Amino acid sequence: MLSTLIYRSQLAGSVSPEKLKALVERASIKNAKAEVTGILLYDGQHFFQVLEGSVENVHTVFQRISQDDRHFNLIELMRDYAPARRFGQAGMALFDLRDYQKHTVVEALLKRVTLTDERIRHDRVVKFLRSFVEGRDKETFIGIAPASEWTLTTPLTVSAVPPLQPAADQRCEFALQPIVDAANRRIVSCEALIRGLQGAPPADYFSQLPEGERYQADLHSKIYAFQLARHLGLREQTLSVNLLPMSLVMIDDAVEHLIQQIRQQGLRPEQVVVEVTEDEVISRFDAFQFAVRQLKAAGISLALDDFGAGFAGLSLLADFQPDKVKIDRKLIIDIHRSGPRQAIVLAILKCCQVLEITVIAEGVEKIEEWLWLEGAGVRYYQGFLFARPALNALPAVSWPARRP
Ligand SMILES: Cc1cc2nc3c(=O)[nH]c(=O)nc-3n(C[C@H](O)[C@H](O)[C@H](O)COP(=O)(O)O)c2cc1C
Structure with missing residues (x-):
């Protein structure tokens, strides 16, 4: 052929x-x-x-x-x-x-x-x-400098606080991964990623949950993420938690419950970002809109997670504009070598710039990926290049630095 x-x-x-x-x-x-x-x-x-x-x-x-x-x-x-x-x-x-x-x-x-x-x-x-x-x-x-001109700083521990010891009755735990402003070497947010006990993969936790308890458990689990944020003394940074939009719809007074959990741990609703994925949003859009209104009214921000990996794509932004968009790793992988990925990400950036939506590049693993994204105007990043998730703790962060 x-x-x-x-x-x-x-x-x-x-x-x-x-x-x-x-x-x-x-x-x-x-x-x-x-x-x-x-x-x-x-x-x-x-x-x-x-x-x-x-x-x-x-x-x-x-x-x-x-x-x-x-x-x-x-x-x-x-x-x-x-x-x-x-x-x-x-x-x-x-x-x-x-x-x-x-x-x-x-x-x-x-x-x-x-x-x-x-x-x-x-x-x-x-x-x-x-x-x-x-x-x-x-x-x-977008021309980028050779990666050989760059190195990573040795991972620096940001928090002296020891990892949180999970409570005896806890059925899940959380790992934190920072979202960083790489140019200013600042952690702007931490995403709380759900894990099974002792850091087991999330599937282990979800598979043992009866179907009927899914939404209740989803909502309830966030208390451990908020506890972790309190334990680590997160003040400057926001805390991003993943939530099934349907948990807010199916459970009575879910948003009030969430706000109560947030306040109980000494956090402010403005400090919390709820991340939802594209697929969950489009399957029940009306119900989702209802939940969004309540969250926004309470001061909580919304981020669209895994953007570009689902079925909705840019058309979703026509009906719903979140505060933040997290571009999925599938679009970020080897972006410095891929014309199609570059064209798509530039279109997303342009669109989000006009709509005043903050863009976060997820799953950044290579210096070259970061260099290209930086050249394209991305400011916020999450990925192994900077830090891997740490169980019950704030991980050490590495920063890209020019070789002397
Ligand atoms: C811009 C550019 C285009 C090239 N195009 C080809 C090409 O079409 N075919 C090819 O065999 N080598 C091409 N080369 C050279 C190869 O990179 C490589 O040097 C060469 O194939 C090695 O052959 P040699 O071992 O016989 O010198 C190109 C090099 C450059 C810089």
Whole structure:
């Protein structure tokens, strides 16, 4: 099957025209042997390459190219399948945009394309090429410094308070994971993640609950999260707790009960953020709206958790605007290398900026992911890069720091 891959990258250092020519000649011979065709666009700063051929061969060539230190910040923009090659005649040809005048460059490029005019008009690859040549999406090019220029500080224990000893009748416990403002090295919030006894996975706790007790147990369990916050003396930070929206709907006076629990532990409702997931919201939207009104009236903020991982997506924001949106790890993973993820996250950021919704990137594990997100304007993060959840305690936090 004929597959296509497009990526964009940045030149590392400088390259003479002769060296570039030699690189492409060598590449062309190698590609021809593997029946890989394509084109390499160059604007003096960025490369933009189309590779087409069998899935395996394109993969092999791309793996090799990815490891080449003459360029960096490789971003995969597209992987697709096609009935015909766009560059049927060339193993690899160089197209240096600087050799052309602005108004002739697209025409010159299209002359190289071996598709029919009809196909050219609708082809996504051709559209990608045009957009790069015309410099249309330049504002989405977020260049990041090499990760090797960064390191992490040794994890610093934030709280001298020993872990909370769970009570004898407690059926669940909580682990805390900080949400951080990385640029200012500040913990802004802590998410209380439910665990079974002695830190057992959440499934262990939920599986032993009778179906009829689900909502009652969900609501009741929060008392342990609030107790933990009191034990650790959380004052500056908010405490984020996950709640099934239906718990607020099915249980009489649920919100009052929640507020009472919060106050009993010396916390303020304004200090509490209730996180709900997209899926739970859309399955009973009217009931959910009712619960939201009560929480907001009590001063509690709302965060939409796992955003982008469910079925509702951006359309949910049309009907309901939370105070915070937490972008799911599935969209964050390797974002520095993925064109589609970058496009989606930039759209979420733009939308949330207009709606004045705070964005938190969840599941950040790599320095490169953080660097790209920082470049895109994200300010708040949660993930193993900064801290792993700690059972009944506030975990130590690591901060990214430039190497001296
Ligand atoms: C921007 C760029 C594009 C490249 N394109 C190709 C290519 O299409 N095919 C290829 O075999 N090598 C390509 N290379 C070179 C490979 O990264 C790698 O250096 C080469 O395949 C190694 O071959 P060699 O061991 O024979 O020198 C490219 C390098 C750069 C920097």
